[in-house]
Amino acid sequence: MSHDAAALESFVKRYLDTVAGGSAAAVAALYTDDATLEDPVGSGEVHIGRQAIEGFYKNLAGAGADLTTELLQFRPGGHEAAFLFAINVGSAMRIEPIEVMTFDADGQITSMKAYWSPADVKQL
Amino acid sequence: MSHDAAALESFVKRYLDTVAGGSAAAVAALYTDDATLEDPVGSGEVHIGRQAIEGFYKNLAGAGADLTTELLQFRPGGHEAAFLFAINVGSAMRIEPIEVMTFDADGQITSMKAYWSPADVKQL
Incomplete structure (x- = not known):
């Protein structure tokens, strides 16, 4: 189940590239069938399963704005990773979350x- | 169980201050009796309970070097927090982990x- 740091970073970069350039279905395809997603943590809402996850990313893309992403800090951890990144929504808004992901043996996101x-x- | 962002940040700052200036027992006292600690994630070793956690921090402090800490990025999440920080070991070494903590209703660390x-x- 464990991946080396370079492999974990490649999974995270593929995710950020797909969030920026891909469809909601393409992002959801990076997750396992039974994956879970909580964004933001503390919202009390956990999306369970790839279909619910695709719905979440559809809402994100709903504004139709161009999304760009930048990986700012990356930390590996066995079959997990924590990272700080920026997501720019057009030229209007920039959000800098910390995300934690877990991966299965094939590099698909399990949570x-x-x-x-x-x-x-930040409003830009 | 949920805390506001300012409360969560105060718990994290108290932790970083105690790591820098306090004894291993003082750091362990910030954790609940049955808390868990995994550092680094992926090591395959999880310290369970306050006594094991105190042992972990004793080893950290074992070098006898001065420790200083700096909170670099902080993100709240209900009863959790994720943060990037620096720990400087004397003037020899600087480590910048991302940590994720969960807290109970009293602000004690549960994981x-x-x-x-x-x-x-980084070797300095």
């Missing part, structure tokens, strides 16, 4: 938790 | 996971 609050959203 | 690898250790 994602995103830590951020309104204080981490 | 801690530290994400970092040798690549995140």
Whole structure:
């Protein structure tokens, strides 16, 4: 189940690239069938399963704005990773969450938790 | 169980201050009796309970070097928090982990996971 740091970073970069350039279905395809997603942590809402996860990313993309992402800090941990990144929504808004992901043996995401609050959203 | 962002940040700052200036027993006292600690994540070793956790921090302090800590990035999440920080070991070494903590209703730490690898250790 454990991956080396370079492999984990490649999974995270593929995720960020897909969030920026791909469809909600393409992002959801990076998750396992029974994966869980909590974004933001503390919202009390956990999305369970790939279909629910695709719905979550559809809402994200709903604004139709261009999304760009930047990996700012990356930390590996066995079959997990924690990372700080920026997501820019067009030229209007920048959010910098810390996310924690777990991966299965094939590098698919088994869980994602995103830590951020309104204080981490900047209007540009 | 949920705490506001300011309360969560105060718990994290108290932890970092205690790691820098306090004894292993003082750090362990910030944890609940049955808390868990995994540092680094992926090591395959989880310390369970306050006594094991005190042992972990005793080993940390074992070098006898001055420790200083700096909170670099903080993200709240209900009864959890994720944060990037630096720990300086004397003037010899600097490590920048991302940690994730969960807290009980009283602000005591119920779990801690530290994400970092040798690549995140700088010899100064």
